[in-house]
Amino acid sequence: MKKECVTMLLAGGAGTRLGALTQNLAKPAVPFGGRYRIIDFALSNCLNSHMFTVGVLTQYSPLELHKHIGVGKPWDLDRMHDGLTTLSPFTEHTGGNWYLGTADAITKNRTYIEGYDPDYLLVISGDHIYHMDYDKLLRHHKKTQADVTISVLEVPWKETSRFGILNTTDDLRIYDFEEKPLHAKSNLASMGIYIFNWNVLKDYLEKDATDPDSDHDFGKNILPAMLADNLRLYAYRFEGYWKDVGTIESYWEAHMDLLAEDLERFLNNNEWRTYSHDSNFPPQLIDEHAVVHQSLVNNGCIVSGTLDHSILFENVQVGKGATIKQSILHPGVRVGKNVYLERVIAKEDVVIPDNTTLIASDDQEPIVLSIENQKKMMNA
């Protein structure tokens, strides 16, 4: 059955800079925002922009991720003729291999894509926190008659060296890429969101697959090759909140962003809801000893202590006399009595005994507490 646009969601990355957070967990499956996993934002964008043909490419530690996405039900992607398809590396009669890069992952799933005979291919990643209407991007792509459209974000000039920067003419036609430039000529950063004309991309993927020196990566290989051939590459300006939660610091920061007044409507937005699983826990119980300020709290929590600028996922319990400051507690965490936490991220099911004090100062990276590293952390 023909579909105008097929979406490929890259969710196979290891997210190594997230340290203990991605130890046994793919980055897109890392809990975020008090009830979600990171991939929920991209999947909810698909639903809200009516992109209903979605291939999710998984590779690194995929168990939790696969359990979470299932057949795509929370995002209305359990559909008769298209919907969500999980695409993991596979073997065939000629052998098999892992996904070697972003472009290679698409090449290896050509059969999936061609089953829908699409005109356009939307490539997104499951690593970012943002709301975006992909349909608007597609319409822009058609209007400019581009071969490729890349979604870009204006970043502060002093941060340009952290991003892939696109140099464009006034009408946003791209003439140059610079990966993490020291002296940028533009502050338009690529968000890793691309729309390709499928019949154009197909040929480039084919060529790239036979090149032994290629990293098989969109940013490093495919797009530069297209640019060299003078194809029509256009930028699409995105406005709104976008965060790459690539490091523990930025993961923590993104959560503090959610508590800030100007991002109030980000999660609590009826026009652009973010969908996820629900484990049916009862409402949170805030008891007579609790004090709760500037915090986000989910179902099934029992709070007896003080919360300040903190985020509690479902089924967390905080004991009497405990103070939780600027911290993030993942599902199932138990905090004992008289505990003091500041800038701590406690992973799923960690139990923090009574009278523990853990503080990461402002110049330190926030502490990540997991069942595995807990003993070492407590003694330090």
Added chain:
Amino acid sequence: METMMGLINLEHEHDFLNELTYFRCGAAVPFGGRFRMIDFTLSNMAKSNIQEVAIFTRNKYRSLMDHLGSGADWDLDRRHGGLFILPPDWNDPTDISKGDLKYFHNNLDYFERGKSDYVLISGSQFISNTVYDKMFQHHLDRNADVTILTTTYETLHSEHNACIKVVQDEDGWVTCLNNDTENAHIFTGVYILRKSLLLDLVKDCIANHKSHFFLDGIKANLERLNIQTYRYEGYSAIVNSVESYYRQNMALLDTNAYKKLFFDSTPIMTKVGNQPPTKYRGTSIVTKSLIATGCVIDGSVENSILFRGVHVGEGASVKNSIIMQRCKIEPGVHLENVILDKDVSISKEQILKGAKEQPYIIAKRTII
């Protein structure tokens, strides 16, 4: 393996919650901060490996049907069995049946077609979190005709007056069913019997112009039937009046009661609303309250229950109250002993106060 089908009979639960049941049946009334009354019974059935559940409902069932949908949220959207809502779609011109027997008569084929040999029947007014497998095993082991689920309460309240009380012998066989207000041994409305016996009793009741399956088919045949009791020991509540509705909601603000109802067994399932976590702002003062997701709290909330998506403005105070989905409480409002049904807006500086025993109820979508 022997299995049961489930039947939730709402025929005897009409309009018992005043304003809250103006527009919906009692089973669809919100309860406990994120649930509806029927969620407890339905979840207990689903958790007990009951694969098909029928619901007898006479009227005001739009809200109930909207809530239940295909039954997917209870894992009851099944290829074999699943959820069957059976409203009064009655067109047999020879039908002489009365009361709840009408539902049985007009759905005989449904029961005959079902794969299970046993039926578990319940209403929606008994709030508990349990699995019926031990009760079912007890029924089979004792070779009973009927097994009724009973419980006892330390203190009896007005809601227990309407309940049937149970007298049993030392082996658990029922010797008397009555309304003795002194007896704390209460029938919960949940019972199991063999499907073939159910159908025989139904035919017998109809032939004799009876109108109440439990009273005329079972209680009246106490001499003839072997009725066993099975004692429910966990946390439970009976809700059949505004007074008991208010008191039993408020009872969940006690941490022990809350843990016993929600954490002693696996979660109670409900329709999922996909709201974000609740936001407590800098000026919020919240104490001893049960709060669902999607709320934004600037004001003070004390000894109260907030359902999903409630906004409490700065300087507003909510005390001893139940606030249902999406209510907006503007700055400076003072609420005490009130129940706001869904989508109520209370504008700036308003003061509403009900009595402690009889809360002030505001009907759905009211603007004050």
